[in-house]
Amino acid sequence: MNAREMRRALAAADPVGRERLDGLDFEAMEADLLADVDGEREALEVEPARTRLVGRSRLALGIGVASVAALVVVFLILGGGSGEPTKAYNADLVRFAESTPLLLLEGPGWRVQDVTESRSREGTEGQMEFVTGKPIPYETLQITGNEAEGERVEGLAPAAVRQRRVELRWRPEAAESLAEVIANRREYIHPHGKHFVRLPVLDTTAFVDTRPEVFVNQGGPGDREMLALWSEAGYVLEMHAAVADLAGMEERLDWLTKVDSTTWLDAMPAKVVKAADHRAAVAGMLRGIPLPRTFAPSRVPDEGLTTNRYQVGANVAGTVACLWLRQWGEAQRTGDTAAAAEAVRAMATARHWPILREMSRDGAYPQVLWEIAAAMPQGYFGWDGHHRDLLAHAEGLGCARFGLPLVPAKMKHQRERGVPPPPD
Amino acid sequence: MAPGQVEMDALGQELAQVRFTKLYREQGRAILEYSLRRVEDPEDAADVVAETFLVAWRRLGEVPIGDGARLWLYGVARLVLANLARAERRRTRLGRRLAETLRTELTAQPAPQGEAAEVLRAIGLLGEEDRELLLLVTWEELSPSQAARVLGISALAARSRLHRARRRLRQALEERETEGGER
Numbered sequence: 001m002n003a004r005e006m007r008r009a010l011a012a013a014d015p016v017g018r019e020r021l022d023g024l025d026f027e028a029m030e031a032d033l034l035a036d037v038d039g040e041r042e043a044l045e046v047e048p049a050r051t052r053l054v055g056r057s058r059l060a061l062g063i064g065v066a067s068v069a070a071l072v073v074v075f076l077i078l079g080g081g082s083g084e085p086t087k088a089y090n091a092d093l094v095r096f097a098e099s100t101p102l103l104l105l106e107g108p109g110w111r112v113q114d115v116t117e118s119r120s121r122e123g124t125e126g127q128m129e130f131v132t133g134k135p136i137p138y139e140t141l142q143i144t145g146n147e148a149e150g151e152r153v154e155g156l157a158p159a160a161v162r163q164r165r166v167e168l169r170w171r172p173e174a175a176e177s178l179a180e181v182i183a184n185r186r187e188y189i190h191p192h193g194k195h196f197v198r199l200p201v202l203d204t205t206a207f208v209d210t211r212p213e214v215f216v217n218q219g220g221p222g223d224r225e226m227l228a229l230w231s232e233a234g235y236v237l238e239m240h241a242a243v244a245d246l247a248g249m250e251e252r253l254d255w256l257t258k259v260d261s262t263t264w265l266d267a268m269p270a271k272v273v274k275a276a277d278h279r280a281a282v283a284g285m286l287r288g289i290p291l292p293r294t295f296a297p298s299r300v301p302d303e304g305l306t307t308n309r310y311q312v313g314a315n316v317a318g319t320v321a322c323l324w325l326r327q328w329g330e331a332q333r334t335g336d337t338a339a340a341a342e343a344v345r346a347m348a349t350a351r352h353w354p355i356l357r358e359m360s361r362d363g364a365y366p367q368v369l370w371e372i373a374a375a376m377p378q379g380y381f382g383w384d385g386h387h388r389d390l391l392a393h394a395e396g397l398g399c400a401r402f403g404l405p406l407v408p409a410k411m412k413h414q415r416e417r418g419v420p421p422p423p424d
Numbered sequence: 425m426a427p428g429q430v431e432m433d434a435l436g437q438e439l440a441q442v443r444f445t446k447l448y449r450e451q452g453r454a455i456l457e458y459s460l461r462r463v464e465d466p467e468d469a470a471d472v473v474a475e476t477f478l479v480a481w482r483r484l485g486e487v488p489i490g491d492g493a494r495l496w497l498y499g500v501a502r503l504v505l506a507n508l509a510r511a512e513r514r515r516t517r518l519g520r521r522l523a524e525t526l527r528t529e530l531t532a533q534p535a536p537q538g539e540a541a542e543v544l545r546a547i548g549l550l551g552e553e554d555r556e557l558l559l560l561v562t563w564e565e566l567s568p569s570q571a572a573r574v575l576g577i578s579a580l581a582a583r584s585r586l587h588r589a590r591r592r593l594r595q596a597l598e599e600r601e602t603e604g605g606e607r
Contacts, residue, residue: 001594001598001601006590007562009540012540018457021453027449030449032517033445033448036516037441179439
């Protein structure tokens with residue numbers, strides 16, 4: 001028996017007929033495997049990522065939170081003392097700083113350009129923008145093409161500009177787990193094929209999608225968009241960055257640093273409205289706006305979150321507009337023409353509300369509000385030749401969220417939930 | 425603490441689960457085939473697969489990335505098989521499900537006949553390590569150096585043992601042929 005004959009005889013003796021196994025659905029058995037793993041989880045629980053708090057321990061921070069209010073009072077009475085001002089933020093500020101992951105990008109010359117947060121059913125989500133060099137405005141992108149042939153994007157800033165910006169986003173894990181986010185990323189396609197790597201970030205490992213773009217003309221040598229995903233303290237974190245290469249992404253991830261709330265608040269730019277200034281900011285934004293009798297500054301939602309002027313402005317202008325629209329709706333239902341006319345007149349001035357003019361540079365909320373105001377005299381919203389109920393359309397301003405629902409169905413829902421009705 | 429363990433500690437639980445699921449999807453079948461070739465009862469193979477992947481989960485930080493993962497899993501499955509007889513049997517959910525699937529989906533394999541039966545008998549005469557080496561190279565289609573990694577021996581030792589195993593197997597088969605011819 002020569003070597004070849006023996007190899008053939010051995011192969012023929014293989015007790016496993018591979019085609020017999022072809023019908024087995026291994027994926028269908030994954031749930032059972034994961035259930036087995038779950039049973040083991042207690043013993044397998046990985047250590048939570050250790051956080052590096054700069055300058056003080058968590059315990060000291062906890063005590064600090066309790067005593068900052070007192071500190072602020074002392075600070076005000078003493079006029080701040082002499083020399084370097086004592087850094088003390090009020091308890092509200094510390095609380096909302098701590099509603100973020102307390103991360104900073106500590107790269108040389110990098111700073112925070114903007115921070116926004118919002119509250120969803122599952123928790124707080126937000127994003128921070130870090131830049132170096134001159135401020136970078138948002139790009140106005142135009143997308144052409146179709147999904148089958150690949151979409152093209154126009155209007156991107158040059159790579160040199162985009163590589164000066166890093167975006168950090170966080171969402172509660174309760175909304176979508178890291179595993180689900182990663183599974184979704186794997187579903188995407190890319191003209192050059194998907195490519196994933198792992199890179200260290202903070203005290204954990206990030207899953208990095210090196211080709212997260214959906215547009216066919218993105219990236220190339222020296223210009224790559226990348227997305228890092230990891231989870232920490234109940235958040236799924238995403239870092240988006242345009243980088244020259246993978247090393248650039250690794251460097252930016254390395255710059256991310258966990259800090260304490262004081263350090264984090266120190267890094268906030270002036271344009272980020274701080275909770276302590278909320279009342280003053282609202283008062284300033286109300287200038288030049290005719291107010292209905294039912295308005296009170298306390299009606300403007302103070303979400304206690306780090307929000308920029310755009311978001312506070314939307315809350316201020318939106319609250320006023322919703323109150324006028326409620327008056328208009330009630331007047332329409334009861335036939336009170338004087339009250340209806342008053343509301344129409346007030347809303348007709350919206351084009352000149354200073355806060356809306358300021359906001360119109362950054363987004364479309366003012367435009368939507370102006371279109372609604374313009375439709376009030378005719379009493380309906382014209383949509384592709386159809387007459388749409390104006391109040392239903394105006395709910396898009398966020399009126400129900402402000403506790404000021406416009407349509408009777410939402411008002412009924414509010415009553416049923418036991419929410420006290422607004423003072424009409 | 426081993427570097428792999430440190431990495432595992434740092435790895436988020438979800439990330440670990442994603443990696444683990446991928447490992448199972450990519451290698452589950454290879455481990456089942458490996459196990460089926462080495463047990464008589466397919467249900468035992470189901471338990472070996474389930475137990476092997478539980479070990480992989482516990483030691484995910486040590487599982488090599490890439491093709492090394494399969495070799496690592498073979499090494500674990502081999503130890504699980506060795507423990508099969510003496511260990512207290514515990515049936516995991518995957519083990520139960522896989523055993524049931526194998527029972528219903530796989531038609532009964534007829535007992536090997538003729539030359540195949542002779543080859544299997546001759547293989548059974550080899551020493552445990554020589555036999556495993558030969559099977560890894562033949563049925564799992566590994567290179568001698570890959571098989572060496574599974575067994576934790578040097579590539580050089582693997583080549584020399586493989587040579588010895590083949591020689592012994594050939595002798596055993598030729599003796600059998602001769603006996604058959606004389607009969």
